Amino acid sequence: MKTSFYKYQGAGNDFIMVDNRNLEFKASTALIAKLCNRRFGIGADGLILLENEVENSVDFKMVYYNSDGNESTLCGNGGRCIVAFAKQLGIIQKSCHFMAIDGLHQAHFEAELVSLSMPDVHLIQSYHSESFYLNTGSPHHVDFLSSIAGLDVQKEGARIRNSNLYGKAGSNINFVEVQDNFMKIRTYERGVEDETLACGTGVTAAAIAAHFAKKITGNEVAVQAIGGDLAVRFLLQNQVYTHIELVGPAKFVFKGEIECEA
Numbered sequence: 111m112k113t114s115f116y117k118y119q120g121a122g123n124d125f126i127m128v129d130n131r132n133l134e135f136k137a138s139t140a141l142i143a144k145l146c147n148r149r150f151g152i153g154a155d156g157l158i159l160l161e162n163e164v165e166n167s168v169d170f171k172m173v174y175y176n177s178d179g180n181e182s183t184l185c186g187n188g189g190r191c192i193v194a195f196a197k198q199l200g201i202i203q204k205s206c207h208f209m210a211i212d213g214l215h216q217a218h219f220e221a222e223l224v225s226l227s228m229p230d231v232h233l234i235q236s237y238h239s240e241s242f243y244l245n246t247g248s249p250h251h252v253d254f255l256s257s258i259a260g261l262d263v264q265k266e267g268a269r270i271r272n273s274n275l276y277g278k279a280g281s282n283i284n285f286v287e288v289q290d291n292f293m294k295i296r297t298y299e300r301g302v303e304d305e306t307l308a309c310g311t312g313v314t315a316a317a318i319a320a321h322f323a324k325k326i327t328g329n330e331v332a333v334q335a336i337g338g339d340l341a342v343r344f345l346l347q348n349q350v351y352t353h354i355e356l357v358g359p360a361k362f363v364f365k366g367e368i369e370c371e372a
């Protein structure tokens with residue numbers, strides 16, 4: 111059966127997108143892992159299904175799978191890409207509401223960029239002054255370092271991710287360098303099991319942890335990932351980080367068809 115696949119990327123974090131409103135795409139771990147394989151398939155950090163949401167006040171539903179083929183928690187860059195995809199499909203215009211695994215999200219366009227609402231952050235665990243753990247829709251370990259350029263992120267990220275710190279569920283691992291008015295980040299992503307060029311929930315976690323650790327003072331911060339620039343806005347109200355927005359590019363790459371086993 112021929113299936114149309116779209117490819118999007120948000121700051122180099124890339125995704126296969128499927129318009130699955132007819133529910134014809136039958137997701138399996140093996141099929142998704144094969145489609146995401148950069149040699150034997152299309153190649154991507156993850157695969158995202160756009161489906162109808164039964165609750166009619168919502169424009170669509172997002173289902174996210176990591177490139178290992180397993181369904182996972184919130185994907186921030188993927189959330190921004192599905193908004194651009196929904197506009198390409200004519201489902202939405204300038205703004206939308208959609209349901210993801212962690213609940214309801216709002217999103218809107220800011221010129222070429224997509225701004226996505228992220229879940230509130232109530233709890234930030236600090237191991238010491240430079241190391242934190244928080245959940246921004248996906249679990250994130252954040253280490254602040256004086257320099258991240260020469261770091262072996264694949265090796266160091268895998269070591270922390272597979273340590274006894276995070277058990278079977280694991281965590282995404284972020285290495286962050288704070289400059290005067292922006293931050294640099296590199297991320298080892300759970301479920302990709304490698305460094306990705308950007309990680310939206312990771313960029314969000316880094317921004318919130320930096321403010322919590324008093325490394326930044328404003329309520330908006332620019333974050334430079336290898337694949338592109340993102341921005342995070344937030345408020346701190348009654349010790350809860352709220353009104354969090356992840357802002358950045360979400361670009362269409364191509365559309366193609368593949369013969370998929372039914």
Ligand SMILES: N[C@H](CCC[C@H](N)C(=O)O)C(=O)O
Binds near residue numbers: 186249282
């Ligand atoms: N790999 C992550 C989910 C996707 C995160 C990333 N692609 C993003 O943009 O947030 C996890 O399993 O926790």
